[in-house]
Amino acid sequence: MNPADVASGALQASTEVSFWHMFWQAHFVVKAVMIGLLAASVWSWAIIVNKFILLSNAKKSMDRFEESFWSGNSLEDLYQSLSNRPTTAMASLFVAAMREWKRSFTGAASSFMGLQARIEKVLDVSIAREVERLESQLLVLASVASAGPFVGLFGTVWGIMSSFRSIAASKNTSLAVVAPGIAEALFATAIGLFAAIPALIFYNILSGKVARSQARMESFADEFSSILSRQIDHHVANERDRAA
Amino acid sequence: MKFSATEPGMIVSGVAHTAMLLATLVAFSDAPKFQEAQESVPVEVVTDAQFNEIMRGEKTAKEMKPQPPRADKVADVEESKPEKVVNEAKVDTVAPPPKAPRQPDPGEDEKPVPLPPQRVAALPQPEPVKPEPVKPEPPLPPLPTPRPPLKAEPEKPEPPKEAEAIEPPKPPVRPREEPKKVEAPTPPKAPPKPREPPRPDPSQIAKLLEQKKAEDAPKPASKPKSGDESSDRPRPDPAAIAKLLSREASQQKPSTGRAINQTASIGTATANAPKMSPSLWGQLDGLLQDQYKQCWSYLGLSSGQRYIPQIKVEYNRTGALVGTPALLNPPSDPALRSLAESALRAVRRCDPLKIPAQYAPYFEQWRARILRFDPEEMQG
Numbered sequence: 001m002n003p004a005d006v007a008s009g010a011l012q013a014s015t016e017v018s019f020w021h022m023f024w025q026a027h028f029v030v031k032a033v034m035i036g037l038l039a040a041s042v043w044s045w046a047i048i049v050n051k052f053i054l055l056s057n058a059k060k061s062m063d064r065f066e067e068s069f070w071s072g073n074s075l076e077d078l079y080q081s082l083s084n085r086p087t088t089a090m091a092s093l094f095v096a097a098m099r100e101w102k103r104s105f106t107g108a109a110s111s112f113m114g115l116q117a118r119i120e121k122v123l124d125v126s127i128a129r130e131v132e133r134l135e136s137q138l139l140v141l142a143s144v145a146s147a148g149p150f151v152g153l154f155g156t157v158w159g160i161m162s163s164f165r166s167i168a169a170s171k172n173t174s175l176a177v178v179a180p181g182i183a184e185a186l187f188a189t190a191i192g193l194f195a196a197i198p199a200l201i202f203y204n205i206l207s208g209k210v211a212r213s214q215a216r217m218e219s220f221a222d223e224f225s226s227i228l229s230r231q232i233d234h235h236v237a238n239e240r241d242r243a244a
Numbered sequence: 245m246k247f248s249a250t251e252p253g254m255i256v257s258g259v260a261h262t263a264m265l266l267a268t269l270v271a272f273s274d275a276p277k278f279q280e281a282q283e284s285v286p287v288e289v290v291t292d293a294q295f296n297e298i299m300r301g302e303k304t305a306k307e308m309k310p311q312p313p314r315a316d317k318v319a320d321v322e323e324s325k326p327e328k329v330v331n332e333a334k335v336d337t338v339a340p341p342p343k344a345p346r347q348p349d350p351g352e353d354e355k356p357v358p359l360p361p362q363r364v365a366a367l368p369q370p371e372p373v374k375p376e377p378v379k380p381e382p383p384l385p386p387l388p389t390p391r392p393p394l395k396a397e398p399e400k401p402e403p404p405k406e407a408e409a410i411e412p413p414k415p416p417v418r419p420r421e422e423p424k425k426v427e428a429p430t431p432p433k434a435p436p437k438p439r440e441p442p443r444p445d446p447s448q449i450a451k452l453l454e455q456k457k458a459e460d461a462p463k464p465a466s467k468p469k470s471g472d473e474s475s476d477r478p479r480p481d482p483a484a485i486a487k488l489l490s491r492e493a494s495q496q497k498p499s500t501g502r503a504i505n506q507t508a509s510i511g512t513a514t515a516n517a518p519k520m521s522p523s524l525w526g527q528l529d530g531l532l533q534d535q536y537k538q539c540w541s542y543l544g545l546s547s548g549q550r551y552i553p554q555i556k557v558e559y560n561r562t563g564a565l566v567g568t569p570a571l572l573n574p575p576s577d578p579a580l581r582s583l584a585e586s587a588l589r590a591v592r593r594c595d596p597l598k599i600p601a602q603y604a605p606y607f608e609q610w611r612a613r614i615l616r617f618d619p620e621e622m623q624g
Contacts, residue, residue, distance in 0.1 A: 019265075019272050038261070045257030053251070 022184040027162045033155030033188050037148060041195035044144045047137045048202040055209045058089045058134060062216060065090045089130055089213065090220050096126040097224055101231075116229050123221040130217060135210040138203060145200035152192015159185025296608050520606045528603060528610060535597060540590035542583060542619060551580045553587040555615045561607050563597035572614065587617035 023034060068078060069090075079098040082091050100122045104115045163181025167173055520528070554572040557565060569591045571584055603610060 019269055042254075042257050042261050045260065046253035046255075048253065049256045050251045050253035053253070 019187070022180070022187050025180065026184045026187070027159060030155045030159040030162075030185065030188050033151055033158070034191050037151055037155075037188070037191040037195050040144045040148060041191070041198075044141050044195060044199040044202075047140055048198070048206070051134075051138065051202075051206045055134065055206065055213065058213055061088045062090045062213070065094070066220070069094070090217055092130060093123055093126045093217060093221055094224065096122050097221075097228065101228060115232055116225070119228050120225050123225055127214070127217050127221055131210065131214045134213055135207065138206055138210065141199045141203035141206070145196050145203055148192045148196030148199065149189070150192070152189040152196075155188025155192070156185045159188060293608050518605050520603075520609050524603070524606070528599075531600070532597070532613075532615070535594050536590055536615065536617070539594040540586065540617065542586040542617075549577060549580065551575055551577070551583060552616050552618045553584040555587055555591055555617070556612070557591055557615055558612045559597060559599070559610070561604065563599040565591070565595050565597075569615075583617075583619060587615075590617070591615065 023031065026034065069075075075098065079095065079102075082095050083099070087095050097119050100119050101115070104118070160182055163178065163185060166181060167178060170177060553575070555569045556572055557569045558567055560566050569588060571588060575581055575584055599610075
């Protein structure tokens with residue numbers, strides 16, 4: 001697209017100023033920026049929707065699990081019911097810890113030595129896995145939020161640059177000639193802000209939710225490990241009595 | 245990103261975006277146009293007096309080319325011209341009154357006045373003398389003289405009937421016809437020549453004569469030594485006198501002409517009318533007072549009350565009254581009415597007031613005045 005074409009296009013387009021025309025008259029770099037930013041906006045909104053669904057599901061499942069956990073039912077039964085199906089969040093922590101516990105007892109040489117440490121490690125790993133699942137793709141939102149305006153600005157600068165070149169080529173500085181080029185250049189920044197602002201807002205909201213879930217899981221892990229520790233000590237005392 | 249039922253984000257977001265894009269395409273399909281703004285025009289009210297004081301002139305006026313002043317005579321002493329102002333002051337300076345008629349100065353008058361008659365007497369002389377050197381030419385007309393101007397010269401010699409020198413103006417006209425008569429008989433062989441002499445039209449000849457005169461003009465100074473003119477005593481030179489009288493060139497000299505230039509002036513840079521200085525006001529007041537004193541005759545007894553009739557008058561540019569003079573403070577006491585009447589009478593009697601031309605530029609300022617006729621002051 002040489003400047004002369006841009007100039008003639010701008011002259012023709014001076015009457016038509018719809019968004020479609022603004023997009024269509026733009027330089028291909030500006031077009032690429034606009035398309036990329038629009039895609040980023042679509043993607044970030046998809047992430048936002050998915051994360052909201054995921055987090056609300058996780059919260060519901062955690063509520064449900066805690067309810068059943070503290071209901072006084074046998075942990076053995078709970079483990080039996082949960083271990084068969086894929087679990088989320090707290091339930092997966094419980095399943096992982098119980099599995100480790102079971103392995104230590106069912107083995108031929110049941111070893112209580114270091115079981116406490118092993119359970120803690122398993123809980124930590126499970127927490128890390130769960131948190132990673134919750135906050136995956138939140139970094140995309142952060143990137144869109146921080147880079148979107150810059151990318152849009154780049155498109156704007158490029159568009160203004162090319163429109164100035166077309167001004168120089170057409171040797172006409174009337175506002176009607178200058179305006180369309182600048183409007184389409186500013187359109188790029190508008191799209192960048194359009195993508196970045198929701199991404200920034202929802203990144204903050206979602207990362208807050210993830211942090212709260214993580215804290216809740218960690219507190220559960222601490223409680224559960226203390227329960228298991230008590231059980232371990234109990235067993236150790238029984239063993240000693242039996243031995244003695 | 246996978247499109248699954250558990251993660252419907254991509255679909256939801258894609259649909260939402262397309263819907264929004266369509267909505268914007270519909271909503272922003274046409275940009276709203278700005279309303280045409282009506283420009284307001286500032287209006288300025290100019291009073292009558294302000295309008296009369298405007299001196300800016302016409303912008304489209306033809307620019308007058310400065311042409312050298314017409315000179316009929318080469319000056320003996322070069323007159324010192326007013327120096328051109330290089331950097332004109334941008335400040336409001338009072339413009340010198342234009343075309344002020346020269347005030348008769350008793351001291352200066354005596355010398356220049358006698359001059360004119362002398363000059364008239366002196367002028368004719370060059371002609372009688374000139375002929376002598378030129379005379380040889382008439383016999384040789386055919387030889388050189390390719391240019392007609394010279395031909396005019398030979399004509400002059402003939403008129404010099406020395407006796408006729410008394411009549412200075414005539415010679416230029418008469419000689420023209422005579423040369424033909426003289427020439428025709430003497431050189432008959434030259435028929436083409438008679439034709440040529442008639443050709444120079446009277447105006448051309450007159451011009452030539454004038455030129456000649458101008459050339460000769462310096463000579464009068466040397467003439468006296470020839471001794472034939474007893475009346476010629478050393479002529480006092482007006483230019484020299486003027487030079488002596490005013491050592492430094494005046495700022496601007498009023499230019500007088502036969503006709504006033506009618507072309508519109510382009511105006512002054514500051515475009516403000518000159519304002520009268522306090523001293524000018526004082527002079528004008530004195531002038532008016534003198535004139536009215538002569539017109540006012542009041543023989544009344546000064547009563548106990550002090551009454552000064554105030555009369556509002558309006559003049560035009562020549563100093564004549566415009567409208568009727570109005571008494572501003574009619575006296576309550578009938579005894580004083582005669583005083584007021586006399587004042588009004590004085591104003592009417594002095595009607596064409598003599599106002600010197602130097603006040604012409606300030607007309608706007610003295611146009612309307614309130615005259616106070618103080619009987620005590622008049623008597624004193």
